[in-house]
Amino acid sequence: MTRPLSARRAPFTTRAVAAVTGIAVGLVLVFAATPATAAGPDTGFDQPYAGTPAFEKWAPTAAPSRQQVNRPLGQAQADQIARKLGLDKKRVFTEKQYVEFITGGGIGGDPHWAKLIDESVRIFTNTTGNPLLSKVDGVWTPTVLGSYGLFVNEDGMLMSLANDAAPTKQVNPVLEPVTGYLATWCRHNGCEDSLAMIYEDSAYPGELIAGLLSQQTSAPVQLVPNDKRGRQATVGMSMAPSIWIVNFILVYVLNPAVAAKMPAWWTPIPQDVVQALEATAGDPNPGQVPYADYAASFSR
Template identity: 50%
Template structure:
């Protein structure tokens, strides 16, 4: 999901307390049951690249190469995919523009309209998309030390919540973690799609790499504790990044957002960046996986 849904760029509707959207946890039991029947046009790659991630954080080998790679130059930090690359990735995970919601369907879902629409659910969805597409030109604004402060941290797999706390998007307090009540079987999103002539989009999503990757992502989140960070080790160097940048979670989120609006998927981060060690250590040491952004903002330059 990406942001011009309910709120304008750089604004966030709702808060983590909505407790309703995590494009990361995703449909639990439904995902696992669908994994066995997953079909997609993408083909397995003969030589899986050494991304530095391990199972389950690497996801299905056939799709690992589609996820963002570690940045190699400062100018890549928090840069978005762009539409051309987003469309190419979509094709390889089994999706096309024809599978996405129509402009009217997208507008209705994201504004609480349509049959059975909900402004509260729409606000949560918008917040989720804003977090996952917090790239250059799309800052999030939070209250930090009494001032409205922008931040752009998508490549790190981190974000600053409305109250000024730095955390992983997979933190239990984040909208991007609390998705189950909206997209679980029988939940709001599935019902809305069925009631608003968008079953084709739902079917396309389940037939794509989304299904198998969601199973890996769900497993990864269950073993990552409160911090919800992922360790990457390549060429003997270990670093950490937020859960949303691990291949299966990134691809799951990409597929969801692309189905909603391909232009928003194009705003997702194209590269991941290691979290500065003092910040990763602090998040892991925190009992709730959150630390004050004001204490660590300087590490991001």
């Protein structure tokens, strides 16, 4: 059964778009005026990667041990983070809505967008127990690289989740506040309240703008620097606080149990892999290298 809109709330309309636009203008000015060395609560990430300081502390921090790399959040931690980011578990998609949305069902369902959404969710949750299968040297191979902010596509190419060729980047038009597939589908399938929670009540609008600026800053390879207490590291874009929070909010609203599989910690990309990815900046397909050439680097 779908949940009705709260009596105190008008249906999701262009009001949310105006709010997002206003936040966008303000945050662009804030981030533009922020010194490059400014960070939030000692995470080592600069602006715009760090996003809103009040929410930055709820994003993953560096894994304290090898055993924590690629470990998922777990449901208790996911629920706590969701509350801190302004989400109400009672207002997320129902199980039926979630299944229909990622399979192209429901009223106005679109198999093309649904496939991209489903692929993206699986990539966002590429943690222990949820490997991706890719053809590496012609052999179907499981890979788990969530904490690095990288993934391996089905053709065996290693890249950041924000790479232009990644489903997780190509899915962005789905999120247009009024005309995107998410908004349109929700209006037709009884989940406008979930949509309103994302755009009006959560940390999403501010983090979205920071995330967009982050992707512009790191184009085309989409790697993010981290410098905490003089220790320099590099991660894929999806582990930058602003981007991780945006993705977490979206996945949690779709299905809290799935969001619980997102990475709980980030870990540095091996330096030889960083150098290889950065060396592709001028290539026709920048930010991609064969995983087979660097697989051993992730097991050291």
